[in-house]
Amino acid sequence: MLEIGSIVGGKYKVLNVIGQGGMSTVYLAMNERANKQWAIKEVRKDAVTNYRVVRQSLITETDLLKELSHPYLPSIVDVIDEDGRFLIVMDYIEGNTLEKALRLLGPQPQEYVIEWGIQLCDVLGYLHTRKPPIIYRDLKPGNIMLRPNGTITLIDFGTAREYKEANTGDTSYLGTRGYAAPEQFGGMGQTDARTDIYCLGTTMYHLVTGHNPGEPPFELYPIRYWNPQLSPGLEYIIAKCVQNNPDDRYNSCAEVMYDLQNYKELDRGYKKTAKISIALFSAVVALFVVFLSSAVSFKVKANAIQKENYTHYITEAKGAADNLTSVEMYAKAIAMQPENKDAYIDLLDNFFLDDDNFTPEEDKQLREILITPTKDGTVEECLAKNKDVYAEIAYKLGIAYYYCYDGVGNKQMATKWLGIAAENGKLSTAQQERAKRLGKIAGYYNLIGKTSKDGDKSVTLKVFWDDLVAIADGDIAAVDNETTALIIYKEIGSQVYDRADKFLKDGVTYEEINDEITLLLRSIDYIVSNYELTDRTRELVSESQRNLALAKDALETAAGKKKNG
Structure with missing residues (x-):
């Protein structure tokens, strides 16, 4: 067993045992540098008779979980296979x-x-x-x-x-x-x-x-x-x-x-009784004959009523007393016409993303809507039949997950939607390229700075920088909207602030980074001068400018260190 107080993997301090089974022990551990608690599951070779089979099962488990991202699944952060024991470091699930x-x-x-x-x-x-x-x-x-x-x-x-x-x-x-x-x-x-x-x-x-x-x-x-x-x-x-x-x-x-x-x-x-009387059955048949003779007229009326109901649900959603009722109304509209984009766009723009924070609860609500069954399959399966709308919604969701999930963004959860947007072929060239690059960058975060078996870095920060710059290229406010543009500018400022010295060490020049910051600040000034801003976009302007100013300071500091070093 692991000793209480010992350090595992060079950074996880074992605090106490929180679970024990026939072949494994689970510990609560602390990464003191990150000030975060994790659970460590230990399986020792001497604790099981079929260690090879159990070890393979654990490898299967970790390989599967590494590729998954869902609010109801734990995340695997580390695997340590050494000294006749197999350790899995994962989210500590309280409860x-x-x-x-x-x-x-x-x-x-x-x-x-x-x-x-x-x-x-x-x-x-x-x-x-x-x-x-x-x-x-x-x-x-x-x-x-x-x-x-x-x-x-x-x-x-x-x-x-x-x-x-x-x-x-x-x-x-x-x-x-x-x-x-x-x-x-x-x-x-x-x-x-x-x-x-x-x-x-x-x-x-x-x-x-x-x-x-x-x-x-x-x-x-x-x-x-x-x-x-x-x-x-x-x-x-x-x-x-x-x-x-x-x-x-x-x-x-x-x-x-x-x-x-x-x-x-x-x-x-x-x-209700499960049996239908013969008299009732006969009445149904008679009514069916009448209905059949008026089928064309009814179909026209039904379509008009459905359209009216769809609009009614959206109107009700906008005027609802609380967000939960609003989401329920939007869900009804979407289930009624899953290939129509209006309810999706309204739900995303006016509720889920009105504060640029796509919460886990909102994510859950969206998932429930997308898997709602209709007579032609789930809502998402019906939506996918309209490639134009599917691409537009996928792009919007990809951006939302990438930058706004839980206030900070989740690159992995964005991957599916960015992939759909990039491969659909129905977006503008600029949007399609942006979706493709964002999806590519989403895969970088687990690879940046790591070394492959042949000794080369899997992804250099120079490559990462080039893709960041490409995402911000062009008039994003015109192609997408000013909110998306400001969110992207804000993110780039954050990346430079966090990694300025690493970018310089990996071959990105001071001039390249400084010129990009200057260009982005001018783009923000252009948005301020040419767009009608809401309270939220004004707030985003301030946040973007602040991030870019901090990035510039970090760049100057890093460049000074490099010169002095």
């Missing part, structure tokens, strides 16, 4: 597992279980839509952390695998008895998204009933067998998730999420 909540408190309130189920659909849906899809395969209360703010985090990716379209079956059968789907134990083809949906059903079953499906009576009774007060709608959802035949389950997490969000509608459906 307890849902397994512990069950152990201490028993069955959980169904409102909580439904909310956790929606969050699990969100993160599993994210995994299933990767290319190739990632199948988690071991969903259970013990692998779900509940944070103090009520959100969940999915942990332990040791059994996850990428879905291989050509395979007829899995090469290994992994999962937890009771929670795992029948196909995880062979004979029914390879595991896919529906496997995780089965595990989601058994997990919700355990949480809401308190009965572990892996213990006697080893049978998944309807949840109201245990508690008649539970929702009939939730009972239907769980029962559909845990069908033995994958074809009888939900096909996607988007479908499960939709029903969880509307479980009360399913409750009402249960209260």
Whole structure:
């Protein structure tokens, strides 16, 4: 075991043990230089009999997580494989597992279980839509952390695998008895998204009933067998998730999420009789004949009504008393006409990005909108059919994630949208080139300054600088808008302030950097003189000018050090 107080990897001070299992120990550690806490998961060679298999499983887990970015997933920051032990340094997730909540408190309130189920659909849906899809395969209360703010985090990716379209079956059968789907134990083809949906059903079953499906009576009774007060709608959802035949389950997490969000509608459906009388059936047939004869007229009217309703929802969203209601109204408009850009643009500009801070909560709301099912697929699948609109929305989202996510930007989360914008071919040449370069730069941050196996730096700061300058090239305010221009100028100022000495050491000249700062300051002056500024853009002007002034000071200091050195 690691010694309390010891330093691991040259920078992580071990504070105490926070978890222990049969083959691993989890420690709380502190990076004292960064003043940040991390969790370190240790697996020792002498603690397991099949260390090679376990080690490979851990490598799989870390390789998968390194490529992922989602609010409900932990981030891997370091891997240390040395001295007969394997250490994974990851986000410290404050809270307890849902397994512990069950152990201490028993069955959980169904409102909580439904909310956790929606969050699990969100993160599993994210995994299933990767290319190739990632199948988690071991969903259970013990692998779900509940944070103090009520959100969940999915942990332990040791059994996850990428879905291989050509395979007829899995090469290994992994999962937890009771929670795992029948196909995880062979004979029914390879595991896919529906496997995780089965595990989601058994997990919700355990949480809401308190009965572990892996213990006697080893049978998944309807949840109201245990508690008649539970929702009939939730009972239907769980029962559909845990069908033995994958074809009888939900096909996607988007479908499960939709029903969880509307479980009360399913409750009402249960209260109605399932049989239709012959008289009613006859009436329906008669009405159908009448409707058919007026189909063309109705279709025209229906289209007009739909257009009117779409506009109505947007108007309601703009005048709503609170942001949550606004988002709900925009979501209804988008689901009604997912290929129409108006509601997306309004939602992004007037609510999510009105303060240039795209929060994790807003990100979650957006994800839920995009995976909402419609009669033609999810909202995003319908949006993708209109390439012009998809490119425009993707570009706007790429910029939002890159510069504004959680107030500081998240380059990795921007990658998907920038890639769509760059490859779509429907943007202006300047926007397409900017999306391409921003996506390229997003990949730099983990590589800058690192040395490859052949001894060369993976990405030099000179290359990084050239791409930064190219992004700011041209009249961004005219091609995009003044807000995007000012955000880009502000970011470049921040990069120079942080890395001025490194840029100089890597071959960027003082003159190049100084000229670029001067050019950007002139561009800001041009915006001030030629655009009607809002309170927010005035604030951005001040922030951009301040960042560039600080960058100039940092450049002068770095250049003086270089001369003196």
